Amino acid sequence: DGGITQSPKYLFRKEGQNVTLSCEQNLNHDAMYWYRQDPGQGLRLIYYSQIVNDFQKGDIAEGYSVSREKKESFPLTVTSAQKNPTAFYLCAVGGQGPYEQYFGPGTRLTVT
Amino acid sequence: GENVEQHPSTLSVQEGDSAVIKCTYSDSASNYFPWYKQELGKRPQLIIDIRSNVGEKKDQRIAVTLNKTAKHFSLHITETQPEDSAVYFCAASKNNAGNMLTFGGGTRLMVKP
Numbered sequence: 001d002g003g004i005t006q007s008p009k010y011l012f013r014k015e016g017q018n019v020t021l022s023c024e025q026n027l028n029h030d031a032m033y034w035y036r037q038d039p040g041q042g043l044r045l046i047y048y049s050q051i052v053n054d055f056q057k058g059d060i061a062e063g064y065s066v067s068r069e070k071k072e073s074f075p076l077t078v079t080s081a082q083k084n085p086t087a088f089y090l091c092a093v094g095g096q097g098p099y100e101q102y103f104g105p106g107t108r109l110t111v112t
Numbered sequence: 113g114e115n116v117e118q119h120p121s122t123l124s125v126q127e128g129d130s131a132v133i134k135c136t137y138s139d140s141a142s143n144y145f146p147w148y149k150q151e152l153g154k155r156p157q158l159i160i161d162i163r164s165n166v167g168e169k170k171d172q173r174i175a176v177t178l179n180k181t182a183k184h185f186s187l188h189i190t191e192t193q194p195e196d197s198a199v200y201f202c203a204a205s206k207n208n209a210g211n212m213l214t215f216g217g218g219t220r221l222m223v224k225p
Contacts, residue, residue, distance in 0.1 A: 031211065042118075042201055042215040043156070058212065059113075090155060099144040099163075099211050103155040 003027040004104035006091050011109045013085075021076045021107045023091030031094030032074035033101060036060060036087045043090065049074055078109065085111045114139040116204050118216025125192050126224050133219045135202035136184040142204040145178060145185045146213070150199045159200075160187070192223045 003026045013019045023032065031050050035043040045058030049068040063082025068074050078085045088108050092101040115138040125131050135145075143164035148156035162169045162176045162185065169176050173192075178185040189196055199220050203213040 033212075040218075042217045043213075044215075045212055048212060094211070099205055100146070100158060100161065101213060102158060103148075105155050 004091065004093050004102065006089075006104040006107050008107060009105065011107055013109070013111050015111055016080045017111075018080060019078050019085075019109065019111075021078065021089050021091075021109070023074045023076065023104055024072055025074075025093045025104075026072065027093055027102075028071070029094045030071065031101075032068070033092040033094075034058075034064075034066065034074070034076045035090045035092060035103075037090060037106075038087050046076065078111075085109060114142060114204055114206075114214040116202060116214050116216040118202050118219055120219060121217065122220045122222070124222045124224065127192060127194060129192055131189045131192050131196070131221055131223075133187045133200055133202070133221070134184060135186070135204075135216050136182075137204040137214075138183070139204070139206065140180075140183065142206045144205040144211075145176070146203050146205075147174075147176060147187050148201045148203070150201065150218075152198075156201060189221075192221075194223050194225050197221055197223045 005024045007022045033048040034046040037043050044060050046064050047066040049055040055068050065077045090106045091104040118135045146161035149159045150156040162178050173190045175188045199218045201218050202216040205213045
């Protein structure tokens with residue numbers, strides 16, 4: 001877990017602005033994921049990437065975009081098309097095995 | 113797609129008692145079942161996982177059981193301590209493109225001293 005960083009920890013934006021959340025890893029793992037968590041609820045998958053220059057939509061991709069230009073980085077952009085962007089955003093990285101996922105510390109986004 | 117249901121949503125136990133959290137899944141092809149613990153404001157931490165080729169796995173005070181026929185799996189915590197208080201999430205995944213995890217809704221466990 002220590003090899004996954006997300007910045008910033010807290011982010012505030014005005015409605016109508018796009019905002020990009022950072023996720024960096026130094027674990028040399030291929031798979032990276034973005035989840036959204038709303039208060040008192042579980043985690044929902046936004047996007048995932050299994051390899052550089054490739055990514056797939058998860059369950060709630062509308063209003064979000066991603067890129068995977070480097071193995072170490074998987075930034076998430078929350079666009080103005082996302083109707084309810086205020087949430088806790090968690091990045092995860094695949095583990096050594098084919099299934100494990102380990103989470104970064106998260107970014108709490110508030111849009112007003 | 114996969115659907116994971118988790119019960120109960122809240123669980124309160126006395127310190128030293130056992131706690132059991134149950135999950136059911138819908139996709140019979142799922143073959144990996146992790147459990148995460150999330151403390152308030154923190155990231156989820158993987159605490160134990162089980163694969164479909166075993167029925168039970170134990171790690172100190174924590175154990176997970178899997179019944180593939182019934183499509184349910186459970187987390188058992190024995191001798192609970194106040195520091196076990198957190199939200200616990202179960203999840204399911206299968207060996208397909210992305211190895212995506214589908215999460216249950218979470219259980220808030222409160223251990224009273």
